Each structure stands twice: as C-alpha cells, then as structure tokens.
Amino acid sequence: MTHFGFFLLQGAKALALSLMVDTSILMLDLSDNWLQGEGAAAIAEMLKENCYISAVDLSDNKLGIEGAKAFSAMLLENTTIVSLQLSGNEFDDHAAKYLADALTANSKVEILDLSYNMFGDKAGEIFGTAIAENIGLKELKISWNHFHSQGAAALAKGLGANIYLKVLDVSYNGFGNSGATALGEALKANNVLEELNVSNNRISVEGALHFSGGLKGNKSLKRLNMTRNPMQSEGCCGVLKALQANSGTCIEILDLPDIPVNKELAELCDAVKILFPNLLLRYGGNMKLQRKSQLKAELRTQPKVVGNSQNAVA
Numbered sequence: 001m002t003h004f005g006f007f008l009l010q011g012a013k014a015l016a017l018s019l020m021v022d023t024s025i026l027m028l029d030l031s032d033n034w035l036q037g038e039g040a041a042a043i044a045e046m047l048k049e050n051c052y053i054s055a056v057d058l059s060d061n062k063l064g065i066e067g068a069k070a071f072s073a074m075l076l077e078n079t080t081i082v083s084l085q086l087s088g089n090e091f092d093d094h095a096a097k098y099l100a101d102a103l104t105a106n107s108k109v110e111i112l113d114l115s116y117n118m119f120g121d122k123a124g125e126i127f128g129t130a131i132a133e134n135i136g137l138k139e140l141k142i143s144w145n146h147f148h149s150q151g152a153a154a155l156a157k158g159l160g161a162n163i164y165l166k167v168l169d170v171s172y173n174g175f176g177n178s179g180a181t182a183l184g185e186a187l188k189a190n191n192v193l194e195e196l197n198v199s200n201n202r203i204s205v206e207g208a209l210h211f212s213g214g215l216k217g218n219k220s221l222k223r224l225n226m227t228r229n230p231m232q233s234e235g236c237c238g239v240l241k242a243l244q245a246n247s248g249t250c251i252e253i254l255d256l257p258d259i260p261v262n263k264e265l266a267e268l269c270d271a272v273k274i275l276f277p278n279l280l281l282r283y284g285g286n287m288k289l290q291r292k293s294q295l296k297a298e299l300r301t302q303p304k305v306v307g308n309s310q311n312a313v314a
C-alpha cells in the first residue's frame with residue numbers, strides 16, 4: 001500500500017506539473033485516489049497557477065489536515081474554482097480552522113461539498129462564523145459529520161446572517177432539538193435559502209415545533225427534507241400548520257418522516273395540498289412524493305394511508 005501511495009503521489013505531482021500549462025481542462029476529477037496531504041499540496045500549488053479549471057473533485061483522498069491547509073492557502077488567493085468536492089477526506093475540527101479561513105476570504109467558490117468528514121462541535125462554531133461572513137457560497141453540503149446540539153446550533157446561527165446560500169444539506173448529523181431550534185431562528189432571519197435537508201438529525205417533537213416557527217412569514221424555502229427524524233405526528237403537524245399560516249410560502253417539495261399517520265396529520269396534509277396544489281408532499285411512508293391530483297387515486301387504491309391502526313402514537 002505504501003508503494004502504491006508513493007506511486008500515486010509521484011503521479012499527482014507529474015499531473016500537477018502538466019496541468020499547470022494545460023488550458024483545455026476545466027474540470028479535474030481525482031476522486032477516490034490516495035493523494036493524502038502531500039498529493040493535495042501538489043494539486044493546490046498547480047491550481048494557484050491554473051486559471052482554467054473551475055471544478056475540482058478530490059473526494060475520498062485522505063487529505064487530512066495537511067490537505068486542508070494546502071487547499072485553504074490556495075483558496076485564499078481567490079482562484080478560478082467555483083465547485084469543490086472534498087467529501088470523505090478525514091477532516092476534523094483542526095482541519096475546519098483552515099477551511100473556515102478560506103471560506104471567510106474566498107468569494108469565488110459557489111459549490112462546496114464537505115460531507116462524510118469528522119467535523120464536530122468545535123467545527124460547528126468555526127464554520128458558523130465563516131458562513132455568516134462568506135459572500136460566495138450558494139450550495140453547502142456538510143452531511144454525515146458529527147455536528148451535535150451545541151456545534152449544530154452555532155452552525156445554524158451562521159445561516160441566519162448569510163444572504164447567499166441557496167442549498168444547505170446537513171443531513172445525517174445530530175442536530176437534535178437545540179440544533180433544530182437554532183435553524184428555526186436562522187430561517188426567520190433568512191430570506192435566501194431555497195433547499196434545506198435536515199434529514200436524520202434526531203429532531204423530536206419539541207425541536208420540530210420550534211423549527212416550524214422559522215417557516216412562518218414570506219420565505220424563499222422551496223424544498224424541505226425532514227425525513228428520518230423522531231418528530232412524530234405532532235411535529236409533522238407543526239410544520240404543516242406553519243406552512244398553512246403562510247400564504248406567501250414558496251414551498252414546492254416537503255418530505256416528512258415515514259411515521260404512522262393519525263387523523264389530524266392526514267387531514268392537515270389534505271388541507272395543505274388543497275392550499276398549495278403544486279406542492280409535492282411525502283408523509284407516512286408513502287413510496288413517492290405526490291401532488292394533490294395524485295392523492296385521490298392513491299386514496300382509492302390504498303385507503304389505509306389514512307388512519308391505519310398504528311396511529312396511536314404517544
């Protein structure tokens with residue numbers, strides 16, 4: 001493995017040299033190699049000189065803290081890069097510091113994928129501040145990390161101050177109720193975000209209800225994904241009621257957890273669909289998202305969707 005790693009490193013250096021003068025390559029996909037910090041440094045140096053490559057995919061390369069440092073130094077120079085995929089690179093809270101510095105100063109990167117890393121609560125605080133100050137990012141994917149209540153809340157707070165981000169994916173973290181509450185607060189202040197994925201974040205009834213507060217008022221949010229959260233019927237109803245009370249909502253897609261549907265939830269879903277006929281709504285484990293017109297057929301063929309016997313959720 002060591003030998004193989006060495007080979008790839010030499011390869012990365014050679015490649016970096018040849019790319020330095022190549023003007024035809026606009027996208028660089030080196031995902032799933034074994035570049036590590038040293039390989040990343042070679043690539044980062046090349047990217048400082050190259051003003052043609054606008055999309056870089058270095059996912060799954062074990063870049064670690066050295067890689068984060070190298071890429072941060074490169075991004076501090078506001079290069080041509082618009083899209084940067086750095087998922088699965090063993091980045092931790094120490095690496096977050098470097099990446100956050102870059103996010104604060106760089107205004108060119110619009111798409112950043114940092115999912116499948118090891119960011120924790122400290123990183124949440126660091127990134128929260130960076131997100132509040134960043135003026136370029138439109139899409140941030142940071143799912144499958146370790147943001148829990150406190151760090152998650154700090155991260156969410158940054159969103160409240162940001163006026164550029166349109167897509168945020170924080171799924172598969174541990175936001176919990178305090179993270180969800182902070183997200184709700186952030187949404188109250190934010191009128192830019194269009195897509196939010198908070199799927200699989202241990203958000204229960206209380207968190208969902210607080211979060212719903214952020215859905216009131218005229219909003220930009222079009223797609224909301226809340227699947228795989230223990231928010232029960234009560235939490236789902238809270239979300240739907242907030243939308244019901246917001247005639248100015250832009251919501252187009254709402255994905256709710258797969259839970260047994262009680263009478264109140266079923267009725268609310270129907271009412272919301274009538275209110276927003278173009279809304280794609282998934283709830284109660286229906287296989288697919290459906291519009292109001294599709295619902296009628298669905299109800300005829302699968303009457304148990306409404307009011308099945310497991311409805312008595314505590």
Ligand SMILES: *[C@@H]1O[C@H](CO)[C@@H](O)[C@H](O)[C@H]1NC(C)=O
Binds near residue numbers: 076105107
């Ligand atoms: C990057 O560009 C933005 C906007 O042009 C500028 O405000 C910022 O200072 C630049 N950052 C660096 C590190 O040059």
Ligand SMILES: *[C@@H]1O[C@H](CO)[C@@H](O)[C@H](O)[C@H]1NC(C)=O
Binds near residue numbers: 195196223
């Ligand atoms: C999160 O949900 C969005 C849609 O709202 C979807 O595009 C994205 O793939 C989901 N993220 C994950 C990690 O599944």
Ligand SMILES: *[C@@H]1O[C@H](CO)[C@@H](O)[C@H](O)[C@H]1NC(C)=O
Binds near residue numbers: 200255
């Ligand atoms: C919501 O996120 C989950 C991942 O947790 C994904 O499987 C699902 O497809 C997403 N829903 C939509 C509408 O994209």
Ligand SMILES: CC(=O)N[C@H]1CO[C@H](CO)[C@@H](O)[C@@H]1O
Binds near residue numbers: 218249
């Ligand atoms: C305060 C505000 O902007 N209210 C608007 C919300 O959206 C509805 C429907 O689009 C408008 O009628 C309101 O004026």
